[in-house]
Amino acid sequence: MSRTTLPRHGLLLVNLGTPDAPRTPEVRRYLREADQLGVKEYYFTGGEPFLNPEILPILEAALAQGPVTVLTNGLLIRDETARRLRRLWDGSPYSLDLRISIDGWDAATNDPIRGEGTYARILEGLRNLAAEGVNPVVTVTEACEGVAAVAGRERFLDWARSIGLSRPRLKVLSLFRIGAEAERLLRHVLEIAPEHPYAGRELARVLLADATKVDERVQEAELLVNARLDKDLEDWRAYELMGDVAMVRDDFEAAVAYYTEALRYHDPARAEELPAAPRWARYGENDAFLGRFELTPEPGR
Secondary structure, three states, X not given: OOOEEEEEOOEEEEEOOOOOOOOHHHHHHHHHHHHHOOOOEEEXXXXXXXXXXXXXXXXXXXXXXXXXXXXEOOOOXXXXXXXXXXXXXXXXXXXXXXXXXXXXXXXXXXXXXXXXXXXXHHHHHHHHHHHOOOOOEEEEEOOOOOOXXXXXXXXXXXXXXXXXXXXXXXXXXXXXXXXXXXXXXXXXXXXXXXXXXXXXXXXXXXXXXXXXXXXXXXXXXXXXXXXXXXXXXXXXXXXXXXXXXXXXXXXXXXXXXXHHHHHHHHOHHHHOXXXXXXXXXXXXXXXXXXXXXXXXXXXXX
16 A cells, blocks of 8 residues: 555554545545454544545545544645535544644744744634634643643643634653654564665655764764665655754755755646745745745845
8 A cells, every 4th residue: 555554453544635645535545454354443644634635535535434633733724625625524433533743832932843824823713613613632742841741731722722622632742752652663664674764855855854963873864875776866855854853964066956856756836936046944834845945045135
């Protein structure tokens, strides 16, 4: 099953938030196979699942078979989307669990991590769900200082109630534990399936996300991504990761070259519009480049 995690322990994970993400007919095939294998729960992730134009019929199909969990940033949950989610919620004998990620109490603490303007849009999505009586799980990582303490959790629960979530559900995620767990899983996948189409690339992303930026981890990430490029010279995500490697090493010129190459494969028309010396900056959820980068002007120009 491309773009899925094979059913294991009764669970199917489907990635819906990428340019090549499956549409409804393909997901229906996955669901039939999963049902035959005894799958009991369905997880949809990304990227951002709500970028998939067929997300709602896909969720409807999955809810006919079992409980569904959607991992989302909430940026695209408009009022009509919330109403349709409520209809799915009411129309299925199984649960629909939405997990919405945020990284701060307000724009000042959230937006430096997730991108300028994202706090207001997440808030809008949560309020739209609350207005329809849909009660999501709000997930926050320990990147939000103090949230893991009792007082921090109470502050977040009070915040959730203030925006209309009368029975708030909060999940605080440990950054270290998530990274370690993801790394262990991806290494296990590579042990049993060395030619896995994206496990090496995703392991490289986990290694680069390590806040300690240990040289050995960056070198391993570079080797993994180069191995991926050896197999597929048009993998724009691999070029993007090589740009990340260069940024960790403060090699700005190399980073620009890799990010530009990523854009040439992903969006050739926009790549032609790049200036001779583009300046890149991280920007949370940016539709112009699928949540990864925004082009900003050269300082002083």
